[in-house]
Amino acid sequence: MRRVLPLLLPLLAALAACEDQSMRVQNRYEVYGKAPLFPDHAEARRPPEGTVAVGALARETALREPPPVDAALLERGRQRYDAICTPCHGYTGHGDGMVVQRGFPAPPSYHEDRLRAAPAAYFVDVITRGYGVMYVYANRVEPRDRWAIAAYIRALQLSQGARVAEAPDLAEKLP
Amino acid sequence: MVQIFHPGADTVARVILASIGAAPVLAVGLAYTLWRSPYATAQDVTREQPVPFSHEHHVGGLGIDCRYCHTSVEKAAFAGIPPTETCMSCHSQEWTNAPMLAPVRQSLAEGRPLIWNRVHNLPAYVYFNHAVHVAKGLGCSTCHGPVQTMKLMRQSAPLTMGWCLDCHRDPAPNLRPHEAVFDMTWKPPADQAVIGARFMEERSIKSPERLSECSICHR
Numbered sequence: 001m002r003r004v005l006p007l008l009l010p011l012l013a014a015l016a017a018c019e020d021q022s023m024r025v026q027n028r029y030e031v032y033g034k035a036p037l038f039p040d041h042a043e044a045r046r047p048p049e050g051t052v053a054v055g056a057l058a059r060e061t062a063l064r065e066p067p068p069v070d071a072a073l074l075e076r077g078r079q080r081y082d083a084i085c086t087p088c089h090g091y092t093g094h095g096d097g098m099v100v101q102r103g104f105p106a107p108p109s110y111h112e113d114r115l116r117a118a119p120a121a122y123f124v125d126v127i128t129r130g131y132g133v134m135y136v137y138a139n140r141v142e143p144r145d146r147w148a149i150a151a152y153i154r155a156l157q158l159s160q161g162a163r164v165a166e167a168p169d170l171a172e173k174l175p
Numbered sequence: 176m177v178q179i180f181h182p183g184a185d186t187v188a189r190v191i192l193a194s195i196g197a198a199p200v201l202a203v204g205l206a207y208t209l210w211r212s213p214y215a216t217a218q219d220v221t222r223e224q225p226v227p228f229s230h231e232h233h234v235g236g237l238g239i240d241c242r243y244c245h246t247s248v249e250k251a252a253f254a255g256i257p258p259t260e261t262c263m264s265c266h267s268q269e270w271t272n273a274p275m276l277a278p279v280r281q282s283l284a285e286g287r288p289l290i291w292n293r294v295h296n297l298p299a300y301v302y303f304n305h306a307v308h309v310a311k312g313l314g315c316s317t318c319h320g321p322v323q324t325m326k327l328m329r330q331s332a333p334l335t336m337g338w339c340l341d342c343h344r345d346p347a348p349n350l351r352p353h354e355a356v357f358d359m360t361w362k363p364p365a366d367q368a369v370i371g372a373r374f375m376e377e378r379s380i381k382s383p384e385r386l387s388e389c390s391i392c393h394r
Binding site: 022023024025026028030031032034040042044079082083084086087098099102103104105133134135136139140 | 237238239240241242243246252253256258260261263264265267268269287288290298299300354357
């Protein structure tokens with residue numbers, strides 16, 4: 001036994017060192033994970049100063065040049081507007097969203113004269129840079145989607161200011 | 176002559192013999208049950224968080240869309256945990272002095288992210304991708320359950336491989352119209368069998384054989 005023990009000890013030590021072999025956890029960082037390698041212990045890194053992101057030029061162009069307005073763009077705009085803008089601006093754009101009903105300062109209605117007269121680029125600019133208590137939404141809404149939202153805001157404005165005389169079919173349907 | 180065995184010895188011996196036979200079967204059964212139980216899968220375990228964020232309030236109460244915060248769910252593998260700025264988009268004006276939100280304000284002031292405790296944690300060898308599931312019409316609530324009723328987030332599905340495969344082998348019953356993907360209360364309509372089969376075709380969803388191949392989820 002005395003001779004076997006020294007042989008056995010390293011074996012036991014090796015067994016004890018056996019960690020989870022399932023590979024459930026691997027030696028890489030998870031998205032947004034903790035990363036002891038970096039001083040701030042965050043896996044998510046800021047790009048170095050002066051970095052140009054892949055696709056940055058395309059995004060810049062998309063922001064500068066409005067896409068053609070068609071049904072698909074309006075549909076996209078409706079979808080984005082409903083998801084991102086309605087908490088404050090409300091589904092009809094009157095500035096009475098649920099968060100406003102809970103005490104957030106009310107944004108202006110899209111149906112006031114100033115905003116009816118504003119060009120589409122103005123709405124894109126507000127989404128990009130924020131306005132008043134409205135935060136910047138540049139990191140949450142892609143450039144093309146900003147134009148889509150602007151187009152949908154136009155549709156909302158039309159919907160709330162439509163004249164029955166301009167839509168003859170409508171007059172027949174109204175009670 | 177002294178009796179070595181008492182009268183019950185035969186019974187004891189039989190019980191021991193039977194146990195030797197039954198023990199492996201029972202052990203395997205127990206291991207299998209345990210392995211699939213919430214104890215091992217963390218199903219329905221509610222986790223503590225640095226800020227007691229309530230999906231019930233924000234989704235169920237206020238009706239905020241999933242994508243307001245989880246912005247990359249349609250275009251990336253990871254759905255995205257919102258940066259502190261997203262919280263502060265409203266909380267710069269709402270509940271600005273609430274002690275509950277002190278860590279959020281501190282996070283913004285110091286530029287340090289909040290450290291949330293992960294609820295849905297797949298093994299590192301599973302390459303799950305949100306974007307493709309959303310694009311093909313799998314809804315949030317199919318996997319995440321009734322999030323709009325959860326005060327604190329919990330994992331509503333077992334997230335075992337068997338559970339994933341249940342759907343990969345027959346996705347049609349879970350396929351929704353694209354506009355219903357983020358609807359937390361969606362229920363399959365009566366003719367889901369027909370609609371699901373049509374979606375399989377229209378969205379060129381791969382065959383169950385292909386979807387059950389190892390390399391679909393593992394690299």
